[in-house]
Amino acid sequence: xxxxxxxxxxxxxxxxxxxxxxxxxxxxxxxxxxxxxxxxxxxxxxxxxxxxxxxxxxxxxxxxxxxxxxxxxxxxxxxxxxxxxxxxxxxxxxxxxxxxxxxxxxxxxx
Amino acid sequence: xxxxxxxxxxxxxxxxxxxxxxxxxxxxxxxxxxxxxxxxxxxxxxxxxxxxxxxxxxxxxxxxxxxxxxxxxxxxxxxxxxxxxxxxxxxxxxxxxxxxxxxxxxxxxxxxxxx
Numbered sequence: 001x002x003x004x005x006x007x008x009x010x011x012x013x014x015x016x017x018x019x020x021x022x023x024x025x026x027x028x029x030x031x032x033x034x035x036x037x038x039x040x041x042x043x044x045x046x047x048x049x050x051x052x053x054x055x056x057x058x059x060x061x062x063x064x065x066x067x068x069x070x071x072x073x074x075x076x077x078x079x080x081x082x083x084x085x086x087x088x089x090x091x092x093x094x095x096x097x098x099x100x101x102x103x104x105x106x107x108x109x110x
Numbered sequence: 111x112x113x114x115x116x117x118x119x120x121x122x123x124x125x126x127x128x129x130x131x132x133x134x135x136x137x138x139x140x141x142x143x144x145x146x147x148x149x150x151x152x153x154x155x156x157x158x159x160x161x162x163x164x165x166x167x168x169x170x171x172x173x174x175x176x177x178x179x180x181x182x183x184x185x186x187x188x189x190x191x192x193x194x195x196x197x198x199x200x201x202x203x204x205x206x207x208x209x210x211x212x213x214x215x216x217x218x219x220x221x222x223x224x225x
Binding site: 034036042043044046089091095 | 211
């Protein structure tokens with residue numbers, strides 16, 4: 001089993017749609033969770049951290065379910081500019097070692 | 111700028127040659143990571159340095175790969191006797207976190223092509 005797993009998609013949605021991505025992780029001792037965004041042929045950049053109580057940043061909501069070992073990202077009112085690959089990132093146990101999922105590709109259409 | 115700097119940005123080499131990739135992290139960042147990304151794939155963890163601790167080398171795919179970090183700053187990833195399957199973008203990232211995990215700031219990567 002991979003340490004961090006995501007559905008690669010692609011997810012093709014119209015502008016204004018709500019879309020959700022899930023990510024599962026295998027190490028129950030993991031403490032740090034993030035979503036990164038990667039545009040085509042660019043380096044990844046932090047989108048948001050994921051906190052135990054869930055957190056929101058504008059149109060983006062991240063949630064953590066420790067019991068089931070998954071995190072989610074919800075994007076509301078999708079924009080064309082949201083088209084990118086979204087990478088789930090989890091640390092290994094209580095260390096700084098960060099493992100990336102393979103990414104979920106989102107394409108927002110007009 | 112003050113971001114993570116990687117060189118070379120592109121490297122084409124022949125199979126069997128050695129290559130060195132350099133990463134200059136953000137000043138003051140104690141953690142430094144190397145990942146590689148093949149076309150259409152996710153980021154594969156290679157190695158992680160944190161301060162003066164022994165590096166976590168668990169992701170290095172073979173003994174042809176090695177990395178050093180001198181003086182807690184610049185890092186060099188060396189690939190000996192390159193193979194075609196080594197072709198990928200090699201990404202370096204640094205982080206301010208002293209313990210645990212923090213935000214990673216990535217360089218633009220070094221694209222390696224092995225002919």
